[in-house]
Amino acid sequence: MLEINSFSNHILKDISFFLKENENLIILGANGAGKSTLAKVLSNLISNDKVTLQNKNISSLDDEQRAKLINYIPPKLEVFDEYICVYEFLELSFIGKINKEKIDETISLLKLEKIKNRACNDLSSGEKQLLLLASSIIHNAKITIFDELTANMDITRVKEVFELFNSQYLQQKIIITHNLDLAFNLKYKVLYLDEGELKFFGDSSEFFSKEVLEKFYHNCLEVVNNHLVVKL
Numbered sequence: 001m002l003e004i005n006s007f008s009n010h011i012l013k014d015i016s017f018f019l020k021e022n023e024n025l026i027i028l029g030a031n032g033a034g035k036s037t038l039a040k041v042l043s044n045l046i047s048n049d050k051v052t053l054q055n056k057n058i059s060s061l062d063d064e065q066r067a068k069l070i071n072y073i074p075p076k077l078e079v080f081d082e083y084i085c086v087y088e089f090l091e092l093s094f095i096g097k098i099n100k101e102k103i104d105e106t107i108s109l110l111k112l113e114k115i116k117n118r119a120c121n122d123l124s125s126g127e128k129q130l131l132l133l134a135s136s137i138i139h140n141a142k143i144t145i146f147d148e149l150t151a152n153m154d155i156t157r158v159k160e161v162f163e164l165f166n167s168q169y170l171q172q173k174i175i176i177t178h179n180l181d182l183a184f185n186l187k188y189k190v191l192y193l194d195e196g197e198l199k200f201f202g203d204s205s206e207f208f209s210k211e212v213l214e215k216f217y218h219n220c221l222e223v224v225n226n227h228l229v230v231k232l
């Protein structure tokens, strides 16, 4: 269970919502709407006392307790040690003891064998995002927030990520994305932000109705064969 109660700062305005146990969420909104800021508030990277996780105020949790409950995956991997390789990065992703079998299983799941000994800093943008995904599977927090995970992935990888999001590999997920077809097909609850204000929080079927799409995206989108396409 995740709750945020009347959070405001210079970007977000009076944000409140409640997510039930195991309920997944998509966060949508235009560039600069405040999506990443909200994700950082929910994971306490922007420290606050307005978020409750599993009935505990986030400000009362120590780092380990918080890491077990919520994990924010940023849009870009930043590694300061230029020599650290993919395998070593994954070793650092465990909250407790390292489990080499789990690392090998995750490498095989995401087909990362070819890059497992490469330096993280030498990876392409899409490979870095796959590494972040692998680290989140290993970390296995109660709630994982993905901030634009698929932005640099090729379409085959996006499809694999979609399937993974529909599997049991991760627990509760919060996904920030500009890929509206991914959002549409995941059928998670939707939160829409506009200039720091929460303008919609509700079910996928309601958000992706003709009326709501017209309200937020004007006449830019249509549903064709169960896919949301941009009318260019």
Ligand SMILES: Nc1ncnc2c1ncn2[C@@H]1O[C@H](COP(=O)(O)OP(=O)(O)OP(=O)(O)O)[C@@H](O)[C@H]1O
Pocket (backbone or CB within 6 Å): 011, 029, 030, 031, 032, 033, 034, 035, 036, 037, 038
């Ligand atoms: N540390 C900061 N200091 C000042 N302004 C900030 C800071 N971080 C973000 N902002 C501003 O707050 C607004 C919201 O930023 P945020 O990154 O949350 O948007 P977003 O919805 O995730 O955008 P995008 O889709 O472009 O990634 C933007 O106008 C941004 O410039």
